[in-house]
Amino acid sequence: MKQFFALALAAASGVASAQTPATNPMPDGSHDMYAGLGAMSRARYEGAANTKTSVLPVLQVQWSNGIFISGMSAGMHLSTDPTLEFGPLVSLHASRDESGSGGIIDGVGVATMMPLAARMRRDNPLAGMPDVDARLEGGAFLNYYLNPAWRLTSSVLIGSGSERDGARMTLGVQRLAVAIAPQHTMSFHAGLTLVNRDYNQSYFGVNENDAWSSDNPVYRPGGGLKDVHVGARWNWALGPSWMLTTNVQATRLTGSVRRSPLVERPTNVTVSTAFAYRF
Template sequence: MKKLLGLILVACSCNSFAQTSEFVQTIPEFYLPKDVNFSLGGIVLFTPKYAGSDERKAKVYPWLDAQWKNGAFFSSINGLGYNFSKDPTIQYGLRLGVEPARDESSSSKLQGLGDVDTTIEPGAFLNYNINQNYSLLSSIRYGSGTNHNGLQTSLGARVTTAISDQHRLTATIRANWANASYMQSYFGVNDQQSFNSGYLPYMPSSGLTDVKLSTSWHWTIDANWSLTTGASVSRYSSEVTKSPFVFQKTPVTVFSAASYRF
């Protein structure tokens, strides 16, 4: 139990600035080579300073991934959770993910809006692998935002193709929906925030936040080392772009990650 609590604390510290993925993407237990599978490494991200920012930042984060054949998993990308399915064509389960903090000190354009704290989000996921190349993905997460009652739901699809034994290309498209509490926390301006920041009040309603297309190239260098490089581009919905501090409608993120498998 102490080890598990330690892992959760590591996840929170690693993800106070980098969030877990919308989707859980684990290797089906049938294909895992060991009962316990570990990978360690690092990831470099070039990303907007906050959702809607036209300023960018470059950061280096630790990469940790652990997956057990019994269905448990823990990683910087997937969070902490359990896949109840033993069928390689379908994955479903529960997890704890992380929604990162938004500090007003990170950009002059957030001054007066206050901070939104890092939140651990309980949620559920369901993935269906049509075959080894095509998958349908979904998730639901709750607990983010100022009052910790933000709700998000994501639906998507992933296409993977192997161009050789060592190289694989992946493309993912997803749409994200959020309730009014989430939208207000990350894109809204209440009366007090308006007074402090000078922005006009704005109260967005629930709805689509964005649609995102991601691509990546995975290189299996040898039995232990691998390198993944990719990029994503999002298109915010009109409900988001009406926010007075959203200055970039189509944010782009670029990343590269190296990992060592034990």
């Protein structure tokens, strides 16, 4: 039986790519579910110099018909080939406001916006930049097993950004669970993210109006390679139903994204840990 457990923090931002759990054969009408609570430390937004820590719920469910929920993503396994996984995928891309994370902020008039942005510019490149609303992305995933221990992964999602025309493709390789001690396993992954011009313009670009309100220079990034990333996961089985899972991922922004005036630090590290209960 393939390793199914691959928890994702349910409120993770768009920094992390949508991860699809491995197919989990089970009796008809049954399901496999993990739920819990975790904490995540990550950059305030992609490319930010400072970090924030949040307490977040954890959820992963898979049903015998192939439908799954993994963090902020959901999809369905359609393949009957044990070496191939594919199917539709939807994911919620997090919003972004001046603080760097989604949320509601008080509106300010034009007369007060410019002085505020000028005062905050040194510490916050997003000051005066427009919010980007949360977006529901749709697409598909395709994974291939080189052998029982190694899996190539890919996904394409469309619908993010200010105008819902952002698209991103994630390609990766995973080393599935390796037993390092009784009740302890580790897995590893590496990958890259390709995006279109519209995606980069929404999250890393600065148009003329944005430049006026934020004091950032006009910048129009192109599409292409957005980032490369590597990570590791440690799972500790505390008992038949309880699990402690810890994740570390380093992401390096590249290409025209790295040169954006909104990017303070091109390399960000995300660390999360969570307790989960299996139902």
